[in-house]
Amino acid sequence: MNREIDESTHADTLKAYAIEGMDCSSCARTLENHLKQHPSVDEVSVQFASAKMRIRHRNSSAEIMEEVKKVGYKATELNRTRGKRENQPSQARHTDLQLWASSFLIVIGFALSIWTASNLPPLMFALAILLSGWKPAVSAYYALKSRNLDMNVLMTAAVVGAMFIGEWLEGAMVVWLFALGNRLQTGSMRKTRGSIESLLEITPDEAWVKQGDTVKAMPIENVWIGDTIVVKPGERIPLDGEILEGDTTVNQAPITGESMPVDKRQGDPVFAGSVNEHSSMIVKVTRLAEDTTLARIIHMVEEAQEKKAPMEAFVDRFARIYTPIVFILALVVMGGPPLLLGGAWSEWFYRGLELLVIACPCALVISTPVAIVSAIGSAAKQGVLIKGGAALEKAAVVDTAAFDKTGTLTKGQPEVTQVMPLNCTADELLQIASALEAHSTHPIAQAILHEAANRQVIPLNVKTGQTSAGRGVQAHMNGQDYYAGNVKWLEEIGISLQPYEDQIADLRQQGQTIVGVASKVKLLGLIGVSDTVRDTAAHTLQALQASGVSRLVMLTGDHADAARRVADQLQVTSYAAELLPEDKVEAIRQQQAEGRQVAMIGDGINDAPALATADLGIAMGGAGTDTAMETADVVLMADHLEKLPYTIQLSRKALRIIKQNIWFSLLVKFAALLLIFPGWLTLWMAVLSDTGAALLVILNSMRLLRTSGSEMDGSKVTVTS
Numbered sequence: 001m002n003r004e005i006d007e008s009t010h011a012d013t014l015k016a017y018a019i020e021g022m023d024c025s026s027c028a029r030t031l032e033n034h035l036k037q038h039p040s041v042d043e044v045s046v047q048f049a050s051a052k053m054r055i056r057h058r059n060s061s062a063e064i065m066e067e068v069k070k071v072g073y074k075a076t077e078l079n080r081t082r083g084k085r086e087n088q089p090s091q092a093r094h095t096d097l098q099l100w101a102s103s104f105l106i107v108i109g110f111a112l113s114i115w116t117a118s119n120l121p122p123l124m125f126a127l128a129i130l131l132s133g134w135k136p137a138v139s140a141y142y143a144l145k146s147r148n149l150d151m152n153v154l155m156t157a158a159v160v161g162a163m164f165i166g167e168w169l170e171g172a173m174v175v176w177l178f179a180l181g182n183r184l185q186t187g188s189m190r191k192t193r194g195s196i197e198s199l200l201e202i203t204p205d206e207a208w209v210k211q212g213d214t215v216k217a218m219p220i221e222n223v224w225i226g227d228t229i230v231v232k233p234g235e236r237i238p239l240d241g242e243i244l245e246g247d248t249t250v251n252q253a254p255i256t257g258e259s260m261p262v263d264k265r266q267g268d269p270v271f272a273g274s275v276n277e278h279s280s281m282i283v284k285v286t287r288l289a290e291d292t293t294l295a296r297i298i299h300m301v302e303e304a305q306e307k308k309a310p311m312e313a314f315v316d317r318f319a320r321i322y323t324p325i326v327f328i329l330a331l332v333v334m335g336g337p338p339l340l341l342g343g344a345w346s347e348w349f350y351r352g353l354e355l356l357v358i359a360c361p362c363a364l365v366i367s368t369p370v371a372i373v374s375a376i377g378s379a380a381k382q383g384v385l386i387k388g389g390a391a392l393e394k395a396a397v398v399d400t401a402a403f404d405k406t407g408t409l410t411k412g413q414p415e416v417t418q419v420m421p422l423n424c425t426a427d428e429l430l431q432i433a434s435a436l437e438a439h440s441t442h443p444i445a446q447a448i449l450h451e452a453a454n455r456q457v458i459p460l461n462v463k464t465g466q467t468s469a470g471r472g473v474q475a476h477m478n479g480q481d482y483y484a485g486n487v488k489w490l491e492e493i494g495i496s497l498q499p500y501e502d503q504i505a506d507l508r509q510q511g512q513t514i515v516g517v518a519s520k521v522k523l524l525g526l527i528g529v530s531d532t533v534r535d536t537a538a539h540t541l542q543a544l545q546a547s548g549v550s551r552l553v554m555l556t557g558d559h560a561d562a563a564r565r566v567a568d569q570l571q572v573t574s575y576a577a578e579l580l581p582e583d584k585v586e587a588i589r590q591q592q593a594e595g596r597q598v599a600m601i602g603d604g605i606n607d608a609p610a611l612a613t614a615d616l617g618i619a620m621g622g623a624g625t626d627t628a629m630e631t632a633d634v635v636l637m638a639d640h641l642e643k644l645p646y647t648i649q650l651s652r653k654a655l656r657i658i659k660q661n662i663w664f665s666l667l668v669k670f671a672a673l674l675l676i677f678p679g680w681l682t683l684w685m686a687v688l689s690d691t692g693a694a695l696l697v698i699l700n701s702m703r704l705l706r707t708s709g710s711e712m713d714g715s716k717v718t719v720t721s
Helices: 025-036 061-070 091-117 122-144 151-164 168-200 292-304 309-340 345-358 362-381 389-396 403-411 426-436 442-454 487-492 500-510 536-546 560-570 579-593 608-613 626-631 643-674 683-707
Strands: 012-019 041-047 052-057 074-077 204-213 213-217 228-231 242-247 247-251 262-264 281-285 384-386 400-404 410-421 466-468 472-477 480-486 515-517 523-533 551-555 574-578 598-602 617-618 634-637
Touching: 012 061, 012 410, 025 041, 025 122, 025 151, 041 228, 041 574, 052 061, 091 122, 091 281, 122 151, 122 168, 151 345, 151 683, 168 362, 168 683, 292 362, 292 384, 309 345, 309 362, 309 389, 309 643, 345 643, 345 683, 362 384, 362 389, 362 643, 362 683, 384 389, 384 643, 389 617, 389 643, 400 403, 400 579, 403 410, 403 442, 403 523, 403 551, 403 560, 410 426, 410 442, 410 500, 426 442, 426 472, 426 480, 426 515, 426 523, 480 487, 480 617, 480 643, 487 515, 500 515, 523 560, 536 551, 536 560, 536 643, 551 560, 560 574, 579 598, 579 608, 598 608, 608 617, 608 626, 634 643, 643 683
Parallel strands: 400 551, 400 598, 551 574, 598 617, 617 634
Antiparallel strands: 012 052, 012 074, 041 052, 204 213, 204 228, 228 281, 242 281, 247 262, 384 634, 410 523, 466 472, 472 480, 480 515, 515 523
């Protein structure tokens, strides 16, 4: 059955469009205001940073695209299931041709002005203005119509003013520099926005679907949950699923950021977009195309890129006040001195035009969103999902990290850490214990079986067995009864433990779970089982402290001895044990009451209340956990603790770059304003300062795209100021 839906079915639903041609956030506001006035549009939001428009409309997509075209931009509807652009028109070639033609006309006009006094030079300059200035003029018209004083309005007014006073060369240079700056900005922004776009291209468009004895290629949109697909070696997995047949290795770096391929076998999950490296496998589909883990990552990253950070919202508010104030000041400069002080009209009119250009807050407004888009996109490629600018800002100021223990600082799986034979050899102890635990699925039993297998110990043959839930197991082997379980149960059945109280106390002191193994008459030995610390945990915590997270706290529901053992191993600042979920919340609130910025790191399920209470919630292993992806501010898609220092470092670097951008933008504006009144600034220099500053701000932000996890991993973190 074909799942393609006719466009009429989607009327009055929220659609996404890619927008080309926007030069700054004021352009996005102009387009948004224009569409809000359309009777068929119920809701619209245009984001400059991601170049996306989300709109709820009751007319056709073609009509919406035509409305966007009127304002001077191009809209392309995004594919509903994967966010891919069905068609990606580009204005770059057209703009380049206009720029070259304008350059040629300006050069010819300038040369003619030297050799002749005819009317040809102004004509050349006028044609150059028309070529480069038509698009800004159209956009300016719609900006005024929607009551938005954007950069196109200011620049168009400056050019018209220059022509009015006979400064044709100045006007041509202004509009040419403006067009060139926008072209360079657009190219740079396309690279910035492409930080996540590349993920859109890695999912195959088709899947090999197994139907009986045949295999048929089908569009992934037509594959249903429960269908069986075949993935050959070297192919990308088209949909999320579970392996039915085949042992292989899978490179799932696009999902989790893992650098090494992961072994996969029957029953293991696989993710769309990852690469099957070795053997063919048969996979049962578990998610539709629009609901794969990769599709949800992309959707969340796009949403995150569109969420305004507190600093960005402040800059926007500042720009909305600053622009009209400088615009009014420009009008006062044009008319005030000539009327009140007898100044020359042409001189003060020219200075007023310079102020109009300086009023464009493009570099300032662009300073924050470009850095946020770059940082979030860069993190996504490393398997770290940062949910918006607010989360990025919070991560940059964290000074306290609170960790759940089990599954976060530790592996989350019990392991045999001590084999203590008392009245037999170590191999004999494991032979008996593994035989007793052979048919149990309990994690402690599995740990004992794993240890026996590692030591190549073969279990004894069990004749009959019986399990006592929560206490232990007994069985008949080699003509006698054997028991394995907790020491309290062994005492209850008459095994004397008094001679071994020191050994038992020592294991308890180490925070280990004790399994006693005994025959009918005596204790044969003790096995210590515990959840072991992750190999990377110590390096990660050291790297966090080197990054400026001064306080490390461990919060666990486990018993005090186990908590103390892990806390001593990792040298955390403090720890609290035997906590219920609400106790963890209270512990975080205590840290916050002391004025600390707290990040909580947990698995996203039983730690959900603590993740929500902390200033920043960081969930581990989001690729397999829906709850983690939904509840936390930051999600580490793989179960890799060592991504934490990278996340904190990236956030702090992003915040530094944002501050650099803001101060640089303000200083350039202030310097230009000071140069106007002595008459040292020309109109084209004012344009160059504005577009040049915007371009430098974008390039500075793009440094975040080159920030990789290898630069900031858990073992070697370079702290920069």
